[in-house]
Amino acid sequence: MxxxxxxxxxxxxxxxxxxxxxxxxxxxxxxxxxxxxxxxxxxxxxxxxxxxxxxxxxxxxxxxxxxxxxPALRVFALSITAFLVALVLATKELILCVTGGLLRTAAGAFSVGDWIRVGQHRGEVVDQSFLSVTLQELEAGPHSHEFTGRTITLPNSLFLSTPAINEHFYKRYVYHPVEITLQEGDDPMATARLMERTMAEAAADSEEVARRYAALIRREAGVAMPPINPTARLTTSAEGRTRITVTGFLPTGEVDRIEKAVMEATVTELYRGREARAAQKLAAAAQPVPDRATPPATP
Structure with missing residues (x-):
C-alpha cells in the first residue's frame, strides 16, 4: 500500500x-x-x-x-546545471542564512527567551527560524534593561561573521554599577560607605535569592563569580575629581528603583555636607579681624 x-x-x-x-x-x-x-x-x-x-x-x-x-528533477539534472549555478549565485544570501541557522542550532548559542547581543543589536529572542531571528529590542548600553517596544529581525547570515553574546544568566539578576563624581571637599570614604549601605538595604529582600542564583551561574558556567555584596571602587575622572562606582548583584527588574534610592541618599548627604561647609566659611568670613596696625597701649 x-x-x-x-x-x-x-x-x-x-x-x-x-x-x-x-x-x-x-x-x-x-x-x-x-x-x-x-x-x-x-x-x-x-x-x-x-x-x-x-x-x-x-x-x-x-x-x-x-x-x-x-524523480522529475533527476530527469532534467544535466540540462539544468547552468540554471542551478545561476540559482545558487542568485540565492547566495538565502544559502548563507540557512547555513548560519544550521551553525546557530548546532552550536546551541541561544534559544527563545534568552537575552543576546549581536553587534550593536541587543534584545530578547522571541522567535527564530531557518532564515532569521526576531528580537524584542532592549535599550542601548550593557546596563540598560528596559524594552524599547521595537522588534529587530536579524538574518542568520549575520551569525557567520558576528559573535552572538548570550546574556541569559543576566535576564533575572545583573551586576549593575551606580556611579557618582565628587567635588572638592567631599569625603570619598564616607560617601562610598553610604552608597554601599544604601544599596545593600534597598536590595535586602532579594539577597538570599541572589546568592542562590549566583551559585547556579557559578555551577553551570564553571567560572568564579564576583562578590554579590555591594562593592565600592574609587577612580579619578579626566578633570582629576574622585569618582565612586558601587557595583552590586541586583534583580534586573529592580535596578532602576535601587539606583534611584542610592542616588537620592548620596546626593542628599553630599548637599548637606556642602551646605555645612558653606555656612562655616560664611561664619569665618563674618568674624572681625583684629587691627594689627595699631600698637598696643603702653602703661
Missing part, C-alpha cells in the same frame, strides 16, 4: 504539492490555535514550543516536496 501511495503521489506531482502545502497550512494553524489559545500574552515556554513546531513543519514540507519532485 505504501508503494502504491508513493507511485500515485509521484504521478500526480502538482496535486500532491497542493495537498502538502494545504496540510502544512492546516497544521500550522492548528498548532497556533492550540498553543496560543485566547490568551493575549504567550509565555516563554509556549513561544519556544511554537517556534520548534513551526520550524519542524517547514522542514517536513520541504522534505515532502523534495520527495514528490525528485
Amino acid at each position: 505504501f508503494d502504491v501511495a508513493t507511485e500515485w503521489f509521484s504521478a500526480h506531482k502538482l496535486f500532491s504539492s497542493v495537498i502538502l502545502i494545504a496540510a502544512y497550512l492546516l497544521l500550522r494553524w492548528m498548532s497556533n490555535r492550540f498553543l496560543r489559545g485566547e490568551d493575549e500574552f504567550v509565555n516563554e515556554e509556549r513561544r519556544r514550543l511554537l517556534s520548534y513546531v513551526r520550524n519542524g513543519l517547514v522542514l517536513l514540507l520541504v522534505l515532502g516536496l523534495a520527495m514528490v519532485w525528485a
